[in-house]
Amino acid sequence: MQRRLDFVTTDVARWAGLLRPLSPDPATLPRRTVIGQLIKSLISSRTRDEVSIPAYRALGARFGSAAGIARASVAEIGQTIAAVTFPEVKAERLAAALAMVAADRPDFDLAFLGEMTQGAAMAWLERLPGVGCEVAAAALNVSRLSCPVFVVDTHTIRILRRLGFAGPAADSRAIMTAVMEAVPDWTGDDFLWFHMGIKRLGQTVCRHGPPDCPRCPLRADCPTARATPAGDG
Incomplete structure (x- = not known):
């Protein structure tokens, strides 16, 4: 039986704002x-x-x-x-x-x-x-429905675990639910923008291997960044 996952309290909206420059406004994208x-x-x-x-x-x-x-x-x-x-x-x-x-x-x-x-x-x-x-x-x-649902991929799981938002056993459904509960008033575009920002961060900075913490816009909030010696990213 899967044990209950605990999530730390954090400012998802703040992270979303910091990541917005990494991806285009969803309102401008074809659906x-x-x-x-x-x-x-x-x-x-x-x-x-x-x-x-x-x-x-x-x-x-x-x-x-x-x-x-x-x-x-x-x-x-x-x-x-x-x-x-x-x-x-x-x-x-x-x-x-x-x-x-x-x-x-x-x-x-x-x-x-x-x-x-x-x-x-x-x-x-x-x-x-x-x-x-x-x-x-x-x-x-992501479709024309633009429902307020958060898409969780491997980049999202890795980054939100490193940020301490999700526990090490957190799966995609648990993370999706936790993010949506943290920002219940978000629109579909809000969730898509956050998803695209995290995905881009995961592809370029917070990669599967050693993360490039000095370049990360979320480093001030990230316990992994604080624990990573300078020059290791």
């Missing part, structure tokens, strides 16, 4: 349909945007629509997204997920999820093959 974002997120795990975005566009160019992808074979999907990590696995999951969506929503219009409670919408998505907490949250938040 995908829910099914489009679901497809993009399903092929993006452990793959940089420079690779996953062209792969997503290649799916559209070859198959035309979600319905077209659903009619394609797993092999055809895998060939089209060959540049992403684990393309065969992702192709199988994408095909299976789209088959389930088609059974419930033949038009692939998932805008109805925006009318459901967050918990119900997340549950509807997470029953699909390959869709976990991160992918479901992205489909709701």
